Amino acid sequence: MSGLAGQLAIMHETLGSLALAAGDAAHAQPRFGTGVGAKFDVPRLFGLIPFIPLLACALCGLCAAMKVKTKLPAAITVGCLLASFGLTIGLYAQVHANPGDFAIIHAFEWINFQWGQSEAQSLTANFSFYADSLTALWMLFVTGLATLIALYASEYMSHDVGQGYCRFFMAFSLFVFSMACLVMGDNLALLFLGWEGVGLCSYLLIGYFYKKPSAVAAAKKAFVVNRIGDLGLSLGVMLAFVQFGSLEYAEIFRKAEPFLALARDGQWQDIPWTVQLIPILLTIGAFGKSAQLPLYVWLPDAMEGPTPVSALIHAATMVTAGVYLVARMFPLFLVSEHALTIVAWGGALTALLAATIGMAQFDIKRIMAYSTVSQLGYMFCGLGVMGVMGGPAHVFTHAFFKAMLFLACGAVMHGFAGQLDLRKLSGLGKMPGWRIVTVAMFVGCINLAGVPFITAGFYSKDTILGDAFANPAMVPIGWILLITAGLTAYYTFRVFFRVFVGPAYYEPGDELHAHDDHSHDHAHANKDHGHDSHGHGHSAWQPHPPGWAINTVLILLTILSFAAIVTVFKADGWLYRMVTNSSAGAGIAADHHHKFFGFDAHAAMKVVSGIVAIAGIAVAFVLHYSGRTSAATSKADSLVPMLGPIPRWAQNKWYVDEFYHFLFVRPLWLLSVVFAAIDKVLVDGLVNVFGWVPKALAKTARPLQNGVLHDYALRMAGGVALLLLIIVLMVNRGDRTSAAASIPPTDNSIGTLPAAPAAVDPIAVSLDPIRAKAQEAVR
Amino acid sequence: MNWMLLLLLLPLAGAALVAFMPEKSARQVATLVTLLCCVPFLAMVGQFDWARSGVDQFQTTAVWFEPLGLSFRLAADSITMLLVGLTVLLGPICVVASYTAISERQKTYYAWLLVLQTAMTGVFLARDMVLFYVFFEFTLVPMFVLISLYGSTNRKYAAVKFFLYTFTGSILTLAGLAYVALEAARANGFWSFDFEALKTAARGMTFDQQKWVFIALMVGFAVKVPVFPFHTWLPLAHTEAPTAGSVVLAGVLLKLGTYGIFRFALQFTPVAAYEYAPALAVLGVVGIIYAGLICWVQSDIKKLVAYSSVSHLGFCVIGLFALNGVGLSGSVMYMINHGLSTGALFLLIGMIYERYHTREFKKLGGLASQMPVWSTFMVFFAMASVGLPGLNGFISEFMCLLGTFQAGGTTWTEFGMIPGRFGDASLLPGATFGNLGPWFAAFAAVGMVVTAIYILYMVGKIVWGEFKAPGHSAHAHNHAKGHGHDNHHGAAHADHAHGPLPRDLSGREIAVLVPLAVACLWLGLYPSPVLRTLEEPVAMVVTQVRADVLRNAQAALPADPQTADAHTPALLQQAATITEPGRR
Secondary structure, eight states: HHHHHHHHHHHHHHHHHHHHHHHHHHHOOOOOOSOOOOOOOGGGGGGHHHHHHHHHHHHHHHHHHTTSSSSSSOOOOOOOOHHHHHHHHHHHHHHSSSTTTEEEEEEEEEEEEOOOOOOOOEEEEEEEEEEEEHHHHHHHHHHHHHHHHHHHHHHHHHGGTTTTTTHHHHHHHHHHHHHHHHHHBBBBHHHHHHHHHHHHHHHHHHSSSSSSSHHHHHHHHHHHHHHHHHHHHHHHHHHHHHHHHBHHHHHHHHHHHHHHHHHTTTOOGGOOOOHHHHHHHHHHHHHHHTTTTTTTTTTHHHSSOOHHHIIIIISSSGGGGHHHHHHTTEEEHOOOTTTHHHHHHHHHHHHHHHHHHHHHHOHHHHHHHHHHHHHHHHHHHHHHTTTSSSSHHHHHHHHHHHHHHHHHHHHHHHHHTTOOOTTTOOOOGGOOOOOOHHHHHHHHHHHHTTTTTTOOOHHHHHHHHHHHSGGGHHHHHHHHHHHHHHHHHHHHHHHHHHSSSOOOOOOTHHHHHHGGGOOGTTGGGGGSSSTOHHHHHHHHOOOOOOOOOHHHHHHHHHHHHHHHHHHSSTSSSSHHHHHSSSGGGGGGGGOOOEEEEEEEEHHHHHHHHHHHHHHHHHHHHHHHTTTTTSSOOOOOHHHHGGTHHHHHHHHTTTGHHHHHIIIIIIHHHHHHOOOOOOOHIIHHHHHHHHHHHHHHHHHHHGGOOOHHHHHHHHHHHHHHHHHHHHHHHHHHHHHHHHHOOOOTTTOOGGGGGGOOOOOHHHHHHHHHHHHHHHHHOHH | OHHHHHHHHHHHHHHHHHSSSSSHHHHHHHHHHHHHHHHHHHHHHHOOGGGTTSEEEEEEEEEEGGGEEEEEEEEEEHHHHHHHHHHEEEEEHHHHTTTTOOSHHHHHHHHHHHHHHHHHHHHHHHHHHHHHHHHHTTTEEEEHHHHHHHTTTHHHHHHHHHHHHHHHHHHHHHHHHHHHHHHOOOOOOHHHOOOOHHHHHHTTOOOOHHHHHHHHHHHHHHHHHHTTTTTTHHHHHHHHHHHHHHHHHIIIIIIHHHHIIIIHHHHHHSSHHHHHHHHHHHHHHHHHHHHHHHHTOOHHHHHHHHHHHHHHHHHHHHHHHSHHHHHHHHHHHHHHHHHHHHHHHHHHHHHHHHHOOOGGGGBBBBBHHHOOHHHHHHHHHOOOOOOTBBBBHHHHHHHHHHHHHHHOHHHHHTTTTGGGGGGGGOOOOOSSSOOOOHHHHHHHHHHHHHHHHHHHHHHHHHTSSSSSBBBBBBGGGGGGGOGGGGTTTGGGGGTTOOOOOOOOOHHHHHHHHHHHHHHHHHHHHHHHHHHHHHHHHHHHHHHHHHHHHHHHHHHHHHHHHTSSSSHHHHHHHHHHHSOOOOOO
């Protein structure tokens, strides 16, 4: 181990100096402005990228209506997503050929109207797509990973063929459509459409096993917590519209230009507070969707959904929407004095908190969920400390290895009847058929832990750490992230050392019994599946290793995780160009060169974070691998009592859920009950008090309610006639007496009207015949 | 051929026909007539000059009672067209949805339903104040009959309360309108109840007069909408009404209130509407949150949806009182969208009630496993109700909020909500003329979260989870006690004369829901054509309101500078910076 570390250290020296040189080259030519170049044209064909998944959704819906009992929906989805991915590559080629510029692809009108001639009197938000390198970057991994994960899901969900299979792939395709709208939309309203659309799909997919109360509760929680974020986002969108007169990015960026110049000179007082408020409101939305403090609580619960969903939506793509929003709107974040600081601190605290919770969990999927929350925190820090590349780069690399980690966990869950407890699984690598899963898990773990030089995760995380330490205002954040890096390495390898190596042991999960939870009616149909356990005794149960689809996807993702190194290896590599050639490139103006104990921060971090990661893994090795003889216990257990109640608190997620429940949910519920009571007693009671006269009248008039139509009609007509008569009489009296008393005593309601002016002569003349008739009628 | 007159009278003729036909063919006739109504409507759509959508078209006038200037005056602008379209769409849906629910006294039922359609169409088409009022009040009668004869347990009380409450409110409205007519007669020297004539006269009134007229108008319309705190009749009426009654009530009858506000309160008394906009908006916002939270603790599904109407229409009201283009258009869209999505929710709940004879959350659950088609529709319309972008609800909700956000913001300083530099609304370059502001939008937007809470609570309880229904599965032990709801009161209930309903939706029920779903999707994804038709009428209202408010403010300024409103200079400045809107 030490030999390896020594070699790595030498490697680091050379690579570090390389990176330093490259970094300096980039620093030498800062670009100012919003980072938005000229507009170029692309074929309208690329506007189909979001709509092909929508077509898949419609076709899967058709399958559901036709009660298709094959894997057809999966085939449709994979095919459509692949087509979408192909088009995305085409779009990337177009964007690549026009670095720094953007294209707008108009699909059709959505909200577009004008009620006046001036610019402020129109509202335009079309189904138009904004294509620049940031869009392309996101779409590449969204559509690419979606295709792979759909393929994986075709096998993973095979229990449900003929039941929820169509529903699953419908929601899956709809998710890709929504995500594409979110990422590609050329205006904030379309972004919001995608934003809520992915929220809906997340809701539907978390609650996929809808008979489980926990799944239903988790789905609801995810939607509602996200809605709180969306509240902030929608207010931000509105404020942006009122401030800049448009919802379209191009226009907003153009109008933000003067503020950007002020911000660069530090003249914050000259930038209106309303402008500075916009990014802060957007941050609320971003923190909701990307599960950051204080709105992160929904994501761990979201693991109730099927694992492919966790991999795609709750690890790789949807949860990065918040990061995308910040990166896309980066010019606006730069014109706010405090917005990026909020982003950075929110991210840093979330990263640390989630890591501490992750350390104490036993459910491996939950651990991965908390690690996602934690890594998302890193991404926000990357943007918040005004480093440009770190955030999006970490999104990109994280998407691959985290999706892979989840899919590996999913394979375990699938094979061991839902077992996810790391105390009940051990030494999977030694069992037949689990080699690929183990390798994939290992590659995912080293990426997540940030093993130096050989993993993409190391480079992207390192960029964020370097950026944090380079910014003099953000050094505390750097330290928090560094500590978190150590914790991450520990809990990641805790999973690996417990589950995949060591003595071979397993206990099947509770889906042995609960499996038919979602196949109530078709319990017998399940017997057709060879891998199903119904009718077998507990002792005869065998884990079933993953099949070709799962293995293929895992192999591809392993390769991609390594391949991602190419994109982040150099500080001004492919990813750097992808990010800086877009609106997020505005941040380059704010490069910092704070030193880390006298060394260049980026170079120093290459060593320090590497050491921290190795140290974390080493601790995990000692505590959870060396000398472990059973699945249930390890050396770490003996340390737990020394830490007092802290491990228990961490295991209980620091009681944040309980705290929220006590502080928000309960009072709101009580308030609702009080409102309901007020409504019944006070509001309605008052009405009843006012209504006692008519009610009494109604009682006496009850015999009149005989249900005979013409009676009602007659009385109705009579009523109208009476009212007309009252008007006439009123006019009459007003004419006869003075102007002040134009009120017939029969109807006090009219008495609240102001007195009519005295000049009534013309009416009196014209009314004479009526008055005569009316008086006649009265007599 | 006067299609408009045909559209108005066809349902009435149908009602007469139903009355003379045998009991068994009543529903066929009603279906045929309501479907036939589409013909004149589509003909109107074809003939309507959409380039002049703000102008009253198809003007039809027949002198009714000359000495009083009463005339039978009908016309349509684009807003009328939209709302009539909604009425025509819901007509056949209500009839077809009642096939199995109504098995006794069918003739009476369908005849009144058809009469109701004429009354509703008439309200929107009328251009004579008395005619409007006659139609407006006449909607109460069929509704009263539908509730009191075909409703649930407490139907008599609900019907009487519905009738008396709204009727009392509208008497005040009538008083206000009568006063305006009186003013017009004084000014002109002859009687006329024509909208345009009344509007001219009303706009010429002093602020003091306008104030009282506005209040009188608003009392009636606020009860009808209903605006908090005048809403208590609505949950009761909804819960007791038969399904079709609820659909019409939510779909069209509530819109009479918002339509009235748009047509009269805003256009007749613009200065008062401007001045009292904050007060009304506060009621709207309170209604959104208050009624939304009440939804959350309901035990009856239908009551939840009923309260959600109160909450939703709060958005509609603040949109109206934003008094700018986005807000008003959003509000008109809201009238349509709420009719579609809430109407559909009532239909869905009715379908459940027909099957399980209960609407209680306690007794129902997990219907997704038994009724996948129903559940799909339920989730779809629930999401439309939540305001999910891509479906209709979002467009209108977003626009109402955006309009409110934009609308001036003079109240910031007036109410002293936020001191110092945070109070200066003129910092917002995109702010339009208006008397609300970001704070109203911010508080109203909390409704987004509340809506999500109660709608997902509803969906989570009845769609997801383990299957549970009275008389089904092992969970039916409560059933043995017999549930109070099963006192059908004879007529109120289906006796399954037409055969038992299938477990999931029948083809007929799907056919009822599909048009609504299509409309929701269409208005959610491609509302532009509809929004375009609103441009002109909305621009006209905005222009009128601004002109009047400005004139009023200018008149007040030199007369007595010391007592002039504190915010008048700011208002003048604000109005001056905004260019005169006009047609494109």
